[in-house]
Amino acid sequence: MEISVKDLTKKYKDKYALDHVSFSILEPKIYGLLGRNGAGKTTFMEILAGHILATSGEITINNENPFDNQHLIESICLIKEGNNFKRDLSIKNVLCIYSMFYPTWDPDLAEELVKIYGLDKKAKVKTLSKGMESALGIIVGLSSKAPITIFDEPYIGLDAAARRRFYEILLEEYEKEKRIIIFSTHLIDEVSLLFEEILIIQDGRLILREEADVLRHSTCAVTGSIQQVEAFSKDKKVLNKKELAGMMTAFVYCRKEEAVAEGLKAEGIPVQELMIHLTENKGA
Incomplete structure (x- = not known):
């Protein structure tokens, strides 16, 4: 799958959520999409997933617009930090619906993950704790095997051990079968070693795009006398x-x-520290 972003702009009244963003993604990698709250990350992911339209510019996947495009939407799975599923559905029904929607669905992985996270398939979404609902989102995202899988803060309510297990499984599944994974998070230090490429958005603009290894090796914290x-x-x-x-x-x-x-x-400078200082720097 090839993603092309050209002059992508999303405006709400007088405020730009995205301001003429342009870049392309041409190969399967784990991409870290970083930035502060309100930077435009979620807006970008929703346009990419075909959920909303841009004000101007375009985003295409294999030269097609994802909005209202059933063929493309079957290749994209967006898991947000909450409200991914209808509240009255049971976990069993959620998994059944998504298995019919995604042609690449892996039922064995879904069953395995349900056991790992200790979910009761008879339970309804509305009865789940925040952590359990996040676990269900992670199960759907990983099991979809969608060529473009997007995680937007997918682990709200999960404890450190459950998050670490998620990272391990994500990496295992990615190594088995490469796909484009876009991961947006504020817990950058926890997952930064997973990222192969990093994109940082600030005030609706893409201010940095770099391979993670290059970024790690081209910046450092230097200490000595002031002179x-x-x-x-x-x-x-x-x-x-x-x-x-x-x-x-x-x-x-x-x-x-x-x-x-x-x-x-x-x-070396941790990626989280780099992101903080880049987004504080007006001339970044």
Whole structure:
């Protein structure tokens, strides 16, 4: 599946949720779609899934518009943080409906995941705790085997152990059968090692797109005396600086080896920290 985004814009009255966003996704990977609340992530995912229309611009999948396109929608599964299922349906009915909708549905995986998360298939959605409802969303998303699978904060209410199991199963299933997985989360440090490519949206605009490994190896936190760090970072892009007791730490676009060669201490920057500082930087 190939996703092409050209000048995609979504406007609500005078506010842009998406502001002329353009990029393409050409291969199966696990993509981290990051940004602060209100950045435009959910709007983008809903347009991609064919749930809403853009104001202008276009998004196409294999050169087709997903909106009101039954053939394409069968290839896309969007699991949001809540309200994914009708409240009066039982878990058994939810799984039955989705198994008929997605031609790639894996019934064995669905049964296995129901057992792993300890769900009662007779229970109705309206009786589920928040964590159980999230578990049901995860089961549907993974079992759909949809060529484009989108998770938008899918684990609200799940404890740390249940989330970790989800990440493990997601990676196992991805390794068995590659697909485009778009994952939006605020718990970035928990899942950042899963990401193969990272996209950061701020104020409706795509401010960064980079392979995760490249991003990890091209930025570092450099620490030394103020004079040393200022001299080292003079001609480099600096995200942030902190001073304390005559010492400075700067988040710099450089390789760790460069800083170490100058006698400075250098450490990798967690993806979550990078996202925070990039979205704080007005000139990002």
